[in-house]
Every structure is written in structure tokens, then in C-alpha cells.
Amino acid sequence: MNPSDQDDLRSRLTPLQYVVTQEAATEPPFTGVYVDNHDAGVYRCVVCREPLFDSGTKFESGSGWPSFYDVVEKGHVKEKSDFSHGMLRTEVVCANCGAHLGHLFPDGPRPTGLRYCINSASLDFDPRDAV
Numbered sequence: 222m223n224p225s226d227q228d229d230l231r232s233r234l235t236p237l238q239y240v241v242t243q244e245a246a247t248e249p250p251f252t253g254v255y256v257d258n259h260d261a262g263v264y265r266c267v268v269c270r271e272p273l274f275d276s277g278t279k280f281e282s283g284s285g286w287p288s289f290y291d292v293v294e295k296g297h298v299k300e301k302s303d304f305s306h307g308m309l310r311t312e313v314v315c316a317n318c319g320a321h322l323g324h325l326f327p328d329g330p331r332p333t334g335l336r337y338c339i340n341s342a343s344l345d346f347d348p349r350d351a352v
């Protein structure tokens with residue numbers, strides 16, 4: 222990404238959205254705007270608007286972050302190994318723009334057994350009615 226794109230992002234995103242998506246920060250648990258969102262709709266990448274998750278796969282994980290057991294469509298979310306904080310975790314990023322989204326854990330509910338633990342700050346919610 223060239224410097225002018227970075228400046229554009231800094232002005233377009235909130236400071237929290239910027240550090241989460243561009244510097245892989247994590248928002249404090251139970252603070253995100255979408256933790257308790259139960260409306261039907263699509264969660265998009267806050268940076269590039271790529272559809273990432275659907276409300277139909279959102280579940281209550283108790284973790285304090287929006288949690289999904291699947292992605293809206295294969296290929297929209299990319300997995301990367303993350304060795305930070307002294308442990309191996311699977312980081313998930315937007316496949317389109319590389320924005321940091323959160324982490325993937327193998328302890329989710331059926332049918333996938335996956336838990337996508339995602340920062341609200343990485344997401345932009347489109348209610349179904351407005352689509």
C-alpha cells in the first residue's frame with residue numbers, strides 16, 4: 222500500500238479501526254459495537270467493503286468479541302500463522318485488502334467446529350433490509 226493510501230485510511234477510519242485493521246491490534250473484549258448485534262445482515266470489511274461474515278453464522282461465544290463459525294464465502298477470509306505473544310495462533314485477514322480481522326480457533330460449534338473471533342472494529346454491518 223503506498224503512503225497516500227495510508228493517509229486516506231487514517232482519515233477514513235476511526236483510530237481504533239486503523240490500529241486493529243492495519244497494525245493487528247485487538248479491541249478490548251465486550252467493547253465492540255457488534256458483540257451483541259443480533260440483526261440479520263452481512264458483516265463487511267471496514268476497509269474495502271468485502272463481504273466477510275453473515276449474521277446466520279454468528280454465535281454467542283462469551284469471549285467478548287463477535288464470533289462466527291463460518292465465513293460468508295470461501296476465499297474472502299485468509300488465514301495466516303501468528304507467532305506473536307509467545308503462542309501459535311491462526312490470524313485471519315481480509316483476502317481482498319489484507320486488513321487484520323481477528324483469530325481463528327478450533328473450538329467453535331457445529332457444523333464447522335470453528336470459531337472466528339473477530340474485532341468489531343474490523344467490520345461494517347449491512348442490515349439485510351438495507352441491502
Ligand SMILES: [Zn+2]
Binds near residue numbers: 266268269270271320
Ligand atoms: Zn478488506
